[in-house]
Amino acid sequence: MIAAALLLAGCGDGGQKPDGKDRKATERAAPEEDRAPEVAVPAAFDATKGWAVKTSEGLSNPVYAPHAEEVLFLKKAPGGKSTQVVARDLRTGAVNWTGAPVALPVSGQGGTVNGTVSLLVSTDGETDYAVVKFSGEKGGDGASKPRETTQLTVFPAGGSGSVEAGHTFDFPYERETFAAQDSEGVVRMNASLKDEHAQPLSVDVVSGKQTTYTQRQLAAPPGVERCTEERIVGRADCDEKAMIFGVSPQGPLAYEGSKSFWLGGGSWHSGNSEPPDAQPNGVFPMVQPYYLGGVIVANWSVDRHGAIRHYEIRDPGSGDVRFAVRCEGKRPELDSGPPEPTMSGDRYVSAGSAVLDLRENKGYCFEDTDARKRVTFTAVDAERGIAYGTVPAANSRPDLPVEVNLAGDEVTALNPDVLPPAWVAEGVAAYTPEYGEHSWTDGFTASFYPSK
Structure with a gap:
């Protein structure tokens, strides 16, 4: 389904990743x-x-x-x-490459940019x-209304010098729900x-192919109890409510928003x-x-009451559970939704107070118990098996930082x-804005510190 490689016309030397030794030999330290x-x-x-x-x-x-082991930013033109x-x-912080300027859609008689711009990595x-990704409006001249639009412009990372865009995609609607997978070179829309x-x-993003999924492609296997219950009460069934949460090598991964998920057009639910x-x-x-790291x-x-969570790692092709962990806490979390998991070093998946080890097929829970406070993880150092996060402080004070030895x-x-x-x-610790574009410390957008 996905092409293994793509020759990008007009990319010059920016389309190919140079040999690691060559790059390291020519790197400049940050000023x-x-x-x-x-x-x-x-x-x-x-x-x-x-x-x-x-x-x-x-x-x-x-x-x-x-x-590419690169940190990517967006810089607006004047x-x-x-x-x-x-x-x-x-x-080092040295600039490896810059992308060709991406013209943003404009709207209205004044030709202003009316939308949001963000950066994804697949x-x-x-x-x-x-x-x-630009999502907003374009066109319109006072007599006619502007039209909704979403624009995706793709650049290959790991190059040098000035890099031209490989593909540009335009969609006739405004959608903030486009997300990039960390595998298969896919950007998907959750609709x-x-x-x-x-x-x-x-x-x-590699071949430029677009796929719009039909009800047949996202169909759930027949005879599933969860879907049957929906049909009995006269509500829309799994197939009609289906959305995608990932695209695996075996096909699209679908869910109906609250109770179940499955391989679209496949054999498991x-x-x-x-x-x-x-x-x-x-x-x-x-x-x-969620679909990340190929699982x-x-x-x-x-x-x-929301105090107990059950985490599973499943194979996308068969739906089989590789391993699971049950996290039991004393206090429910009703102030926020399920924490979105993040991947660290192709090994650890962290989500709220849980960390899942894909290499050892083992899960760790750090919920609120009689013996210790609940840990909310912010990062995992995959090379050392050490996680960082916070625990609640007394009397409404700021949360306290902790270090967690996962194996121990x-x-x-x-x-x-x-x-x-x-x-x-x-081995590099990154400090980035917690909310939107706000600085994490006065005068700085982000900082990066190496291991000792």
């Missing part, structure tokens, strides 16, 4: 003025070294490209009518792709088959193998599936001044 501020970081990292991006540079919240990808080396094999204006679709005590908690879905991560509610099941309190990293990759 002195780009050095990271000395703040309190975990002991494994060196606060006296590293690099940073100042807010005055006008760069966006960074996104990491794991195979006037805001175009934007540009800037790729900097994870370890991966196919060992190659990363930066995807500039229901019942949506008259936009159907579930995916785009292959979670309703035939769900946890026996799975149930809605009255606020959030009974199950929320399905399913987050089940098995307690009506040990939680260690850190100095209250220590800042847990937002993510860790290749």
Whole structure:
């Protein structure tokens, strides 16, 4: 389904990733003025070294490209009518390549940009792709109304110099629900088959192929109890409500939003193998599936009050459960939805207070118990098996930082001044904005600190 490689016309030397030794030999360290501020970081990292991006540079919240080992930013042109990808080396902060300027759609008589711009990263094999997403309006001249639009512009990461776009996709609707997978080179849109204006679709950033999914392609296997129950009460069945949450090599992965998921047009459905005590908690879905790292991560509610979660890792082709872990806490979490999982180093998946080890097929839970406080994870250092996060403090004070040895099941309190990293990759701790474009510390958009 996905092409293994693509020769991009007009990309010059930016379309191919240079040999690692060549790049390392020509890397430039970040200039002195780009050095990271000395703040309190975990002991494994060196606060006296590293690099940073100042807010005055006008760069966006960074996104990491794991195979290229680059940190990607967006930089708006003066006037805001175009934007540009800037790729900097994870370890040194040196600029590796810049994307050709992306013209943003304009609308109205004044030709203004009316929409939002963000940066996604998708991966196919060992190659990363930066995807500039614009979602908003275009056209209109005062007499006619502007039209909704979503534009995706794709650049191959890992190059050098100036890089031209490989593909540009335009869609006649405004949708913020486009998301990039960390595998298969796919960007997908989460829409229901019942949506008259936009159907579930995916785009292959490597080949340029677009796929709009039909009810037949997303159909659930027949005879599934969860779907049968829906039909009995006269509501729309699984097939009619289907959305996609991933595109696997075996086909699209579908779900109906609250109770089940399955391989579209395939042979398995979670309703035939769900946890026996799975149930809605009255606020959030009974199950929320995700596709990342080539596996399905399913987050089940098995307690009506939301205090117990059941996490599974499933094979997308067969639907079989590789392993599962039940996380039981004393206090329910009714102030937020199921935490979205993140991948660290192709090994660990973290979600809220749970960490799943894909290499050892084992899960770790750090919920609120009689013995210890609940840990909310922010990052996992995959090379060391150490996770970072926070625990609640008393009297409404700021949360306290902790370090967790996963294999040893040990939680260690850190100095209250220590800042847990937002993510860790290749031994580098990253500090990025927590909310939108806001600085994480005065004068800086992001900072990166190496291991000692």
